[in-house]
Amino acid sequence: MADNNSVVAGESLNQSVNYKVILVQVFVTLFLCINVGLITTFFMKDFFYTTMRYILFATILMSDCFILIVTNVLLILNYFKFTIQTWFCLIMVIMSYLYNFVTPVTLTVMTLERYVAICMPLRHGELCSQHSALQCILIIHGLSSVPCIVFLSIIFASASLKVYQQYRVCSMERFIFHTWQGHLRSAISQFYFVIMFSTIVFCYVKIMKVAKAASGENKQSTWKGLRTVILHAFQLLLCLIQLWCPFIEAAVLKTGFMLFINVRYFNYIMFSLVPRCLSPLIYGLRDEEFFLALKNNVLCGFVKTTFHSFSFDKLKL
Template identity: 30%
Template structure:
């Protein structure tokens, strides 16, 4: 059974789960390569910009893992209410972490361009970790509130019953709906205004700067613009259920396919954006990735050549 509550055939269920698992595994492997590069290079660990970036990547990996796990579990193993709430707690928290982290990264770029003399004092690694902790606290409380609303409105026996572990099915009371709308509007409005204001400030700084400062401001402006694009994709994830309802109403026979496609494009594939936008685009990060992985490939080839060499010599001596 999928998140729509409708049974799929065995072949359809296997195909959807295989696609979700394969795509999720590939994206997590790519993201894992960036995390590995960060952990191996102290130059990134001493820069708050990369600290925030790698937190975004790790957060996306957690979000993707839980999303794929829930997708597979809804097809295979019925979950009781309690473990489902725990998984949804992680899912909702990490989902709200992403836009807040984008806002933090946009502010850091604004300070680097518009307040360069104060950047080293304001943007430190310790403050970056403090901001990450604050982001988790701010995102965790709305997710925990959903659980408290369920405790207050549902009988306690519901926690031992089997459920379809999907947010709209578990948190289905009018209180949940009102709470979700308020939190989403406040969260996205705050992040959207932060990105817009920092972009305009950096844009003005780019026009006023000259030479290398202008190039640096232009790069920061483009980075914040990409923050805005990723924020729009985050917003798309929030409005995706309404789009899905419209599409299902228009094509009811393709209900399961529409819901699966919406899940794939709104919950799975966007997790690949962070490494593509920042890791590949950033020259320092991309050069370190090539250095780490290309050197490993060359070393493995050299080791194979060294092992093959003595074998060939021994064969020649025998002949």
């Protein structure tokens, strides 16, 4: 009887995991389709790829697409226990690690752009030009690559060349050879968290002061910008919590494997998929200019839309 119960429990577990994997595939496919539609819309109008906030928005969309694809491939490889060579696994892990930082750093820069637009409107055109946007993208990837360079340096110093030729199930944990490596990775993540969170708070306080002092249409547009900053803060918080998930999961694994599986699945949905779902909502669907362009794109030109120069009071913020 005990053996039969064990078999039934094992079958139930497999079915449960199957449903979870299928659900993830549905979510990933849906978000990728939405993001691809938004990226296509971005390249259809000169106004979008010459405006800093839309350029940064497209950067987040591309980063989200990449991270969704890579993490989903790693999820499938782990679920079916496929083994790949360690060097190829390392490339996938490092790229995933890089773009886990690119999204929150880009969100921070977008918040700074809102701060300049509302608190320094006369200098917005100068500081937030197309050229500045391209420079920001380079800076974003440079800052995001610092943790990856540190992580890679530690791996190359700790592992022999034979390790990279081995076939293993791919995961970040495969490259944590010493306890202090995990502590160092945690310290870097927390440092980035403090810097980005402080930037968000600074922008929020400054915009709040302008909102209280403004009047009429300026007051309305400023409060709309403030709500955008709040949404950025929430999205950024979810992205930054994701940086701490490996340490939470490592602690949970010591308690029980089933709990570890459930916590890891929850973390992936909540802190990886959900933040990628918010990007299209904040700038893709709530922005009138972008929404009309997307609507026209989806309906293949059957819906005629009139595009006009950008103004803050025409945003559905």
